[in-house]
Amino acid sequence: MPTLNLPLTETPSLLGEFTESLLEESRKGEHALLQAKRTAAYESYEQIPNPTRFHEEYRRMDPELFEISSFHPLVIPETPVDYTPEPEDASYDVVISVSPEGIAIEDRNDVLVDGTLVVMPLDQAAREHTTLLEKSLGAAMVPGEQRKFLDVNGAFWNVGFFIYAQKGVDLKGGILIRYHNDKADSVLLPRLVVVAESLTRFAIAEQFTSPDDVKTLCISGRELLLDAAADVKLVSLQDWGNEGRHIGEDWARVKRDAKVNLFSMTVGGKVSKMTVGCDVCEPNANAYLGGMFFADREQHFDQKTLQYHSSPDTYSNMLYKGAVKDKGYSVYQGIIRALKNCVGVDSYQTNNNLVLDPTARADSLPGLIIDADELACSHGATFGNIDQEQLYYLRSRGIPEGEARRMLVMGFFDEVIDRIPFENMQDHLHAVIERKFG
């Protein structure tokens, strides 16, 4: 472990400019509800000690690597900017674009007109949907977990959206949120709150990009609340430039008969630590967590998942596929947790890793914490290089070795990529894999 020689000290500088004065700054002119929520998050944030690499969760991902104190919070102007369409937008109903210049929300197919679907910035939601937002903001957290960076986001978020689907909304195209940060040394703190009433069905895509050689940091927080029989998919694609850093927290709470799909695809950036958790909290709730990470050059990616079963007869499935190339380093940590008396739980966790170069490294720490019987929980993890026999087969068909390797890696990832509900995202990921082999 390259970080093992650091001294065992708490570093007060870790969180840089995230202080009370910034809190005051963020609260200025806001709705009282948001002010209260920020203060509460700040109080909780202050009580949690700074993570160091001596915490089990950060043992393989030193928080110092994010160099948080060298960044300044981004101020995003409130006035909306003009929407510039991109070719990929065609398949979406709503497109939100966020950049340091401002925010644009485009309702391409008039799905927001009748008000059954709401997509708006958080401060507008605080005025128009006060009670609902009060109930929802910060409500998807899995109990008993202290998440410092989620609280950082909760107290200091600088761009936030509220997506609310009333009973029965069935969205064909989906919602795309595009974040692009090209301002050097700035922190983007996006917040997303999704509330799905019963019998709704929709998908959300989030895409994070930045230009190469521009040092940026992102601390994101997303939460999803699914009522009975809702079906929500969330895909997040981290494709930062080579100096991007990302700490992300996604949490979902899933009620009776509902189903959530959470995809986290990390391919770009310098370092990232993504956490995806779901609480399947009523019988017959179902969660699928899918993810991929592909670390090349000197990228260092850390993925954490939590499948939390707080009710009997709940289901979850997880598939994370990772590849490491050059000096890439990936860490996967996963937990399946079944609480006492949660019988009839069926849960699975798979992590497959491709180690493509001798200088690359992959760690996997799957885990089961089970306090009930009459259930079935299992996990599997594999490590290996490309199968020599498959490679030989392809080469015997006249495919050059480099091409054959690329095809096999593509096939390896397609098990996850194929499940993503957006074709343009799939194309994007395929292009990234090509790029990494280029």
Place this chain on the structure above:
Amino acid sequence: MPDFETDSNLVQEYKYGFFTDIESDTIPKGLSEEVIAIISAKKNEPVWMLEWRLKAFKRWKKMKSPTWAYIEYPEIDFQDIHYYSAPKEAVDSMKEMDPELLKTFERLGIPMGERDALSGVAMDVVFDSVSVGTTHKEMLEDLGIIFCSISEAIQEHPELVQQYLGTVVPPGDNFYAALNSAVFTDGSFCYIPKGVACPVELSTYFRINAADTGQFERTLIICDDHATCSYLEGCTAPARDTNQLHAAVVEIVALDNAEVKYSTVQNWYAGDEEGKGGIYNFVTKRGHCRGHKSKISWTQVEVGAAITWKYPSCVLEGDHSVGEFYSVAFTNNKMQADTGTKMIHVGKNTSSTIISKGISAGESSNNYRGLVQVMKGAENARNHSICDSLLIGRDCSANTFPYIESEDDSAHLAHEATTSTISEDQLFYLKSRGLSEEDAASMVVKGFCKDVFKKLPLEFSVEAIKLLEIKLEGSIG
């Protein structure tokens, strides 16, 4: 099933929970440099050994008890333990043994007398802090095999002890290893010379008898080039209301083409149904495959101890070396177990297999924790791990924490784990064949553990199955 219940209450009592009233030589409670000097003096140890102990003690004083394991227990007062207790009458040979002691071992079913000279097991017996006798010595001596207590080895083979002691588990390795290095009292020493295949099972039997004592066992096994041996240890203790500490260190060295098989049937007193009393079993066991094509195989059946905390490990340094770990851990009532293994692949073309079966019943907690590490340059490392947990009852818990670290692209590692309960289908099928529910469940459990039991030497395999049956009774249905 009223019949069964009355029955099970009888069987379930811990059979080895008696206490032998013999005069013993026990030093006052407490731990200090003086106490270590007393222990060393009692054993008539050379100066280098005392210095080694004191160095370890110095390190231990700076260390903190680890807290990362998934177990809970009140803080141990290390000053409230007798660090040395021995039967008063010095025993020179088996025949002169205290009849009371002999009777104890007969009750335990340990072959010690002459009549057992033909049985295929050579035995060393450790009673509290000292070894009280070793059988089959002459036959082993003829082959050049050294099998004696570690105290004896320090006297008679100091060069071997000095060469190997602490090279696999260094004194400062961890909190309990450091404590053990400072105060260890007895244990076994085995040396199998070049090219010798040990014809009998070597076995050590550990018994804690005196109250408020800690047992600090130290075992060192060395298999020279082309040598093989199979070693087995068993353990029991009287049923007491207070907790007792057993902090052992076991070191195994396998040189070129050597093969060591180490089996444990651990049946320390586990405390009563309320979780009162029982042994804290905090153990460091590690094998070092130093030589080319060497092999170390760990088999453990853990059915006792209030808290078990141990990770028999293999460091696979020699090219083509092999490490194996087979484990059945059973917990009942309020027992807690955090056990597993570490396989560290250093050499080229090394392979390791892990099969771990955890069964938890009652209100117990049973954890598997394992590490498979492939170091840089450990080309073509192979590992296959299977960790299965079986839950019986609603109040127990089973957790699995495997750690897999791969730093080489030629490694092939696979890990799978499952947690489940005995399925209704299996029970129904067996019951439809006329088996009672108890027998059916017991059969499923035995089948669950079969992969591990078949790795044990035959006699012990039978013993282990019986032990598990006894422990299971009353936990099903």
